[in-house]
Amino acid sequence: MSANRILELVESAEETYRDMSLASVKAWKEKTGGLAIGFMPIYVPRELLHAQGVLPVGIMGGGDDLEIIRGDAYYQSYICHIPRSTIELGLGGQLDCLDGMLFPAICDVIRNLSGMWKFEFPEKLSRYLDVPQDFTPEMGGEFYKSELLALIADLEKRGARPYDKEALRASIRLFNELGGIVRDLYALRRASPWKVPTAELYCLQRAATIWPVEEAITILREYHELVLADETRTPMDQARVVLAGSFCEQPPLGLIKTLERSGCYIVDDDFIQVHRWITRSLDVEGDPLEALVNGFLFDAMASPTRYCGDKTKGTELVTRVETAGAEGVLFCAPSFCDPALLDQPMAVASIEKAGIPWTAFRYSENNGQFQVIREQAGTFADSIKLWSGV
Amino acid sequence: MSEEKQVFKDDSQLRQKTMIADHYSRLAAAPDTGEKSVYTFVPGNLTELIRNFDLLPVLPEINALQSAMRGKSKEYIAAAEREGHSEDVCTYVKCDVGMKRAGNVGPTGERLPDPDLLLLSYTGCFTFMKWFEILKQEYDCPVTMLHVPYQGEGEITDSMRKYVVDQIKQKIIPALEKASGKKFDIDKLREQLRRSAQAEDDLVAVLESAKNRPSPIDAYFGGVYYIGPIFTAFRGTEQAVDYYRLLNQEIQERVRLGKGPVTPDGEMKEERFRLVVEGPPNWTNFREFWKMFSEEGAVCVASSYTKVGGVYDTGFRHDPDRPLESLAEYCLGCYTNLNLPSRVDTLERYVREYQADGLLVNSIKSCNSFSAGQLMMLREVGDRTGVPCGFVESDLVDPRYFSGSNIKNRLESYFQMIEQKRGGVQV
Numbered sequence: 001m002s003a004n005r006i007l008e009l010v011e012s013a014e015e016t017y018r019d020m021s022l023a024s025v026k027a028w029k030e031k032t033g034g035l036a037i038g039f040m041p042i043y044v045p046r047e048l049l050h051a052q053g054v055l056p057v058g059i060m061g062g063g064d065d066l067e068i069i070r071g072d073a074y075y076q077s078y079i080c081h082i083p084r085s086t087i088e089l090g091l092g093g094q095l096d097c098l099d100g101m102l103f104p105a106i107c108d109v110i111r112n113l114s115g116m117w118k119f120e121f122p123e124k125l126s127r128y129l130d131v132p133q134d135f136t137p138e139m140g141g142e143f144y145k146s147e148l149l150a151l152i153a154d155l156e157k158r159g160a161r162p163y164d165k166e167a168l169r170a171s172i173r174l175f176n177e178l179g180g181i182v183r184d185l186y187a188l189r190r191a192s193p194w195k196v197p198t199a200e201l202y203c204l205q206r207a208a209t210i211w212p213v214e215e216a217i218t219i220l221r222e223y224h225e226l227v228l229a230d231e232t233r234t235p236m237d238q239a240r241v242v243l244a245g246s247f248c249e250q251p252p253l254g255l256i257k258t259l260e261r262s263g264c265y266i267v268d269d270d271f272i273q274v275h276r277w278i279t280r281s282l283d284v285e286g287d288p289l290e291a292l293v294n295g296f297l298f299d300a301m302a303s304p305t306r307y308c309g310d311k312t313k314g315t316e317l318v319t320r321v322e323t324a325g326a327e328g329v330l331f332c333a334p335s336f337c338d339p340a341l342l343d344q345p346m347a348v349a350s351i352e353k354a355g356i357p358w359t360a361f362r363y364s365e366n367n368g369q370f371q372v373i374r375e376q377a378g379t380f381a382d383s384i385k386l387w388s389g390v
Numbered sequence: 391m392s393e394e395k396q397v398f399k400d401d402s403q404l405r406q407k408t409m410i411a412d413h414y415s416r417l418a419a420a421p422d423t424g425e426k427s428v429y430t431f432v433p434g435n436l437t438e439l440i441r442n443f444d445l446l447p448v449l450p451e452i453n454a455l456q457s458a459m460r461g462k463s464k465e466y467i468a469a470a471e472r473e474g475h476s477e478d479v480c481t482y483v484k485c486d487v488g489m490k491r492a493g494n495v496g497p498t499g500e501r502l503p504d505p506d507l508l509l510l511s512y513t514g515c516f517t518f519m520k521w522f523e524i525l526k527q528e529y530d531c532p533v534t535m536l537h538v539p540y541q542g543e544g545e546i547t548d549s550m551r552k553y554v555v556d557q558i559k560q561k562i563i564p565a566l567e568k569a570s571g572k573k574f575d576i577d578k579l580r581e582q583l584r585r586s587a588q589a590e591d592d593l594v595a596v597l598e599s600a601k602n603r604p605s606p607i608d609a610y611f612g613g614v615y616y617i618g619p620i621f622t623a624f625r626g627t628e629q630a631v632d633y634y635r636l637l638n639q640e641i642q643e644r645v646r647l648g649k650g651p652v653t654p655d656g657e658m659k660e661e662r663f664r665l666v667v668e669g670p671p672n673w674t675n676f677r678e679f680w681k682m683f684s685e686e687g688a689v690c691v692a693s694s695y696t697k698v699g700g701v702y703d704t705g706f707r708h709d710p711d712r713p714l715e716s717l718a719e720y721c722l723g724c725y726t727n728l729n730l731p732s733r734v735d736t737l738e739r740y741v742r743e744y745q746a747d748g749l750l751v752n753s754i755k756s757c758n759s760f761s762a763g764q765l766m767m768l769r770e771v772g773d774r775t776g777v778p779c780g781f782v783e784s785d786l787v788d789p790r791y792f793s794g795s796n797i798k799n800r801l802e803s804y805f806q807m808i809e810q811k812r813g814g815v816q817v
Contacts, residue, residue, distance in 0.1 A: 078755045083762065111540060133537040
């Protein structure tokens with residue numbers, strides 16, 4: 001019974017995120033009359049949108065379901081895949097139900113896509129959300145706050161509810177709850193990866209960028225309880241790996257399944273980081289806008305998109321490997337992804353220094369052939385199981 | 391180097407050569423003389439501030455392109471890729487990493503000093519941040535970062551300006567003081583900025599001379615070869631003021647005499663096509679690339695790449711009365727820090743004001759800051775102005791991505807397209 005229900009939840013999640021017509025978003029808009037705003041990876045403060053009655057909708061590319069026709073006329077062959085599938089979705093009308101798009105500052109490609117959106121969809125809100133790379137409250141904090149205030153004003157102009165502190169506190173509470181459940185699921189996967197297959201967790205997290213937060217909380221909590229109680233899920237002799245580099249353009253689900261079938265337990269990953277970007281619950285007692293700012297400055301995940309300052313690149317990855325009890329790292333980055341690929345040699349230097357095995361490959365969101373990757377990951381897993389500790 | 395011997399040069403170009411050679415000699419001698427160096431980037435460079443502390447700027451992008459022009463970049467890039475740097479990423483970075491491995495030898499054949507400070511001016515290019523993270527692992531020296539927000543909404547807001555000024559005051563100046571052992575001198579900075587503004591007036595006059603027919607300059611190849619480079623490392627110095635005065639005098643004389651631009655192969659006689667060019671040039675085959683234009687009588691009358699180190703032709707000048715604010719506005723206003731609508735407006739303006747026959751995009755494989763969105767920009771400028779738009783692809787410093795015959799074919803077709811369009815108009 002529980003196995004069926006788990007399957008039902010995961011299938012519903014997969015159906016939601018694969019539905020490029022965004023039917024669930026349209027239904028929400030019809031029901032509430034609210035605005036829906038798309039956002040691209042990695043992180044936007046969804047609490048702020050929610051507090052103004054806006055549905056934040058994660059747009060993470062077209063994946064392997066979308067045929068690219070017009071998108072290729074917008075991008076040279078040496079640019080990653082996610083912007084071309086996103087513009088394809090926009091031009092194809094699939095994103096018409098969105099009242100705007102947010103483009104967080106993560107790389108030059110997403111940055112420039114924000115300008116393209118202004119050209120192609122002038123009637124919609126198109127906002128580049130800059131984030132500070134200085135993490136002091138008096139400089140980076142003040143700048144980030146001004147960016148958030150500008151976003152608030154933009155949303156109000158589009159008909160969103162006026163900013164209200166109490167509403168933001170309530171929204172923060174909800175997203176704290178969602179973040180807590182996701183972190184719990186990650187902790188459970190670290191402890192018992194056979195309980196939480198990554199392909200399932202991925203589908204649920206991805207759909208949770210589209211579902212209203214209240215619904216996401218209910219579904220993810222139910223999933224958590226069900227997998228905890230499910231005694232039919234038993235361990236196998238698989239290599240425990242951390243998967244790094246897939247924080248923007250997402251791999252096809254088939255690739256994630258392939259990695260798991262090749263003998264890897266993915267015990268930590270970079271997928272859909274919006275739920276985990278802020279690594280702890282935000283403060284709900286003081287000024288809620290300050291809470292968002294401070295969360296970004298002091299409690300955000302390390303990321304190739306975030307300046308590392310005086311820290312040594314890759315130390316955070318070593319810590320993640322240790323915390324997860326992982327035996328190796330799979331660098332799994334999209335082709336032509338500047339942040340991931342420029343970061344990788346530095347991360348490799350750190351994990352090699354720590355004696356952690358690794359392997360690397362690249363993908364595009366629309367890859368359909370996984371045999372080579374399966375062999376590479378399988379060999380890597382075998383080498384860990386056979387030779388680690390020897 | 392054999393190419394170098396045959397190059398035709400004006401007086402200004404000869405002076406430039408001496409200035410740059412002297413600069414590199416000072417850098418090479420720095421370990422002995424005790425002079426200290428700061429590595430930084432061209433866009434958003436704080437040259438006046440660096441020189442306020444008597445520090446010497448080193449620009450890794452310039453080193454990379456010089457390596458390419460000397461035929462060294464192929465081996466440097468290969469060395470970096472052997473270390474695990476991806477073939478997908480910026481070749482300036484890989485060239486720089488490889489150059490370090492080969493002993494950090496600069497364009498004059500002398501070793502460049504290790505940096506006393508890495509000043510990361512993070513303006514208009516995401517890769518800059520990663521580049522200096524990589525360099526930080528290479529050098530045992532402090533690093534300071536100036537984060538310059540992007541003009542996503544096409545304007546500089548008060549909060550953006552304040553953020554940059556605050557960083558200059560609270561982080562950059564203290565880091566420069568520490569690296570140099572000298573105190574910041576605001577009066578000296580005002581004087582430097584006054585000189586910058588003087589040179590900027592002459593620079594703009596030179597760039598705008600291309601509105602004449604024939605254009606006395608090539609604002610793309612010549613722009614990056616002898617018009618622009620001095621500006622970055624020498625801005626705020628008396629030498630830069632003198633250089634741009636001399637250059638402007640030379641150029642105005644060319645206008646008076648009705649002369650075309652000077653190319654490495656001599657003076658261009660007939661101006662057949664006037665082009666606006668978007669995107670950086672290729673450096674590995676720079677002269678060959680330039681020749682494909684000059685042989686056809688194609689002159690680049692305006693270009694966007696010459697604005698990555700600063701946009702002055704819209705009226706911006708460094709302002710001695712608002713020293714830090716104007717430094718901030720300079721950083722915020724660099725071309726690659728402009729959003730796409732602003733970039734399209736700029737190109738459209740160039741096509742109209744310089745009476746160009748077309749817009750040509752040189753799309754660079756490893757520069758997403760420029761390249762992502764260029765196809766749309768090309769269509770947009772074409773729609774607005776009605777001029778034919780062309781598109782070629784190459785790379786900054788990776789010779790594997792320069793296909794001479796392919797580019798030449800495309801250019802020839804493009805020039806034919808312009809001629810046909812002219813014919814159509816005349817009919």
